[in-house]
Amino acid sequence: DGDGTYDARSAPELVRRLVVDELDMVVGARRSSDPNAYRHGHRAGNWLFNVGVRMLFGREVRDIFSGYRVMSRPFVKSFPALATGFETETELFLHAVSLRLPFAELQTAYGARQRGSHSKLNSIRDGTRIALYMLRLLKHVRPLVFFGMLTGIAVLIGLLLGLPVVFEYLETGQVLRFPTAFAAASVFVIAAVCLSSGLALDGVSMTQREQKRLVYLSVERWRRDPPC
Structure with a gap:
């Protein structure tokens, strides 16, 4: 994401965790006290999807939709990348879960968008697409x-x-x-x-x-x- 909402200063720590802990993916779990950082309903939507993932796939996750990630070469080379939109984050998570690859989440600062920019995410349309895609991946993975x-x-x-x-x-x-x-x-x-x-x-x-x-x-x- 190039919208200035993620803290670039967290990148070295994400890379360090990947190398030191020999992980295949480190996710920057978004944390923000700014009420303008998330659009209306997005916090509840993220929480609902996180709970759904935990129930369906048995893996604890705090921010499945974070776009701030560091991945290893084997992870990237074995990732099929079939998704075409906002479902990519879900596919990345399920790839790690299905192959039982080690990954972790690291809290990172998340701020409001810069003035003049706007999110391309449509809450209802893309939320429905992601939910259907998650069920489709569940059919393939489990x-x-x-x-x-x-x-x-x-x-x-x-x-x-x-x-x-x-x-x-x-x-x-x-x-x-x-x-x-x-x-x-x-x-x-x-x-x-x-x-x-x-x-x-x-x-x-x-x-x-x-x-x-x-x-x-x-x-x-x-x-x-x-x-x-």
Whole structure:
């Protein structure tokens, strides 16, 4: 980001942490007491996404959308960079999580924008895009979790539809609401398909992680100067 909101004086410390602690990414977690530093609703939005990431991916993070980052050569060379907009920060985080790469966050000062500049971020549009992209990455990185959630939803719907029919059959000995029974059975079939898809794609995801890991391990951490 070249909008003057990040403190450039923090850069040496970010690099030092990367080198000394042998990390693959150090993120400058934004900290600001200036009420004008964030647009209306952005603090709450950032907090909500941070909580969502912690719940979905099991990793504590304070500022997933920070644009102030230092990364190692192996991290950069193995990063696919598929995102095209504000989803890039999310993709960087999930790349580190999926390959179990060491990273850390370091608090850095964050100030208000310079006069005459404006943010290109549209809170609703880009927030929705990021949320959908996060779910898409969850499907690729942890497909069993993604399809497991769909399975749980389908099972719940199937029970809501099917249990009244079952109780009615136990009382009367007849299926009086055949369309509802058929719908419940269909939903349970969908649940089974979702679960089997998650199990199959989990194996594919593991293979992809292994390939990325091999690329990561094949890159020298420090570039060696060519002999004179």
